[in-house]
Amino acid sequence: MTDTTHPDAWTEETSQHFIDYGAYFVPEREVQVETVVSVIPPAPDGAVIVEICCGEGLLAEAIARQFPKAVFHALDGSKTMLDSTAAKLDAVGVEHSSALMDIAETGWRNFDSPVHAFVSSLAVHHLDGPGKAQLFKDLAGQLAPGGVVVICDLVEAQRDAGLKLWERHWDTGVAQRAQELDGNDKMLHFFRDDGWNYYSAPDADPIDMPSSLFDQMRWMSEAGLVEVDVHWLKAGHAIFSGRKG
Numbered sequence: 001m002t003d004t005t006h007p008d009a010w011t012e013e014t015s016q017h018f019i020d021y022g023a024y025f026v027p028e029r030e031v032q033v034e035t036v037v038s039v040i041p042p043a044p045d046g047a048v049i050v051e052i053c054c055g056e057g058l059l060a061e062a063i064a065r066q067f068p069k070a071v072f073h074a075l076d077g078s079k080t081m082l083d084s085t086a087a088k089l090d091a092v093g094v095e096h097s098s099a100l101m102d103i104a105e106t107g108w109r110n111f112d113s114p115v116h117a118f119v120s121s122l123a124v125h126h127l128d129g130p131g132k133a134q135l136f137k138d139l140a141g142q143l144a145p146g147g148v149v150v151i152c153d154l155v156e157a158q159r160d161a162g163l164k165l166w167e168r169h170w171d172t173g174v175a176q177r178a179q180e181l182d183g184n185d186k187m188l189h190f191f192r193d194d195g196w197n198y199y200s201a202p203d204a205d206p207i208d209m210p211s212s213l214f215d216q217m218r219w220m221s222e223a224g225l226v227e228v229d230v231h232w233l234k235a236g237h238a239i240f241s242g243r244k245g
């Protein structure tokens with residue numbers, strides 16, 4: 001499923017890089033995971049939880065530990081990522097399935113039972129604005145009453161001052177994490193030199209299309225979700241959600 005022919009596409013090699021470097025480059029990763037888990041409402045036995053672009057499965061594992069009687073569906077465009085997630089969910093012992101998909105397509109957005117929670121971390125920015133608005137509408141249509149859509153993602157800065165701030169905050173976070181993990185700043189230099197800080201060059205990679213937090217919350221509201229709220233924001237990475245009334 002991962003496109004290896006398109007030069008700008010996410011590839012299995014990109015997946016491996018993200019697995020290797022995520023611990024350094026994802027701001028306050030543990031806080032992100034804990035925050036997403038904490039805004040999922042208590043799940044009845046058998047509740048369906050869907051993760052869109054699950055990556056290596058760190059969030060999936062935390063959700064499965066919190067809701068071991070849920071049924072977890074893991075979706076991603078990378079087999080490397082799905083295999084890693086499945087291994088983690090097997091270890092927790094939660095009922096689960098996984099499927100390759102392309103987030104931009106719509107065929108995967110129909111589920112046999114109403115969904116208790118859709119979660120997605122660091123992936124919705126691969127859709128353009130109309131694509132995100134349509135995604136939120138499609139997910140809202142599949143939710144059980146009281147169910148939630150929880151998104152963690154890069155968001156677009158509205159002014160140059162905001163862009164510069166988030167660029168600096170992200171660099172600072174990577175510098176701190178590199179010191180904690182390795183006791184040196186080698187990974188900070190790699191982060192900068194390899195162009196990982198989106199806010200240093202927002203137009204550099206066409207697969208990255210963050211939208212403003214304001215727009216995304218509005219699109220959730222227009223999709224019929226209520227109590228649309230932001231729960232955390234650091235270095236341009238935001239966690240926000242909406243609930244089906």
Ligand SMILES: C[S@@+](CC[C@H](N)C(=O)[O-])C[C@H]1O[C@@H](n2cnc3c(N)ncnc32)[C@H](O)[C@@H]1O
Binds near residue numbers: 015057077078122
């Ligand atoms: C930045 S990683 C985030 C992974 C994980 N959610 C996390 O937060 O650690 C982006 C994920 O989106 C997946 N992905 C990228 N483009 C995709 C696409 N067009 N369709 C489906 N999955 C895609 C990648 O395979 C990867 O797992």
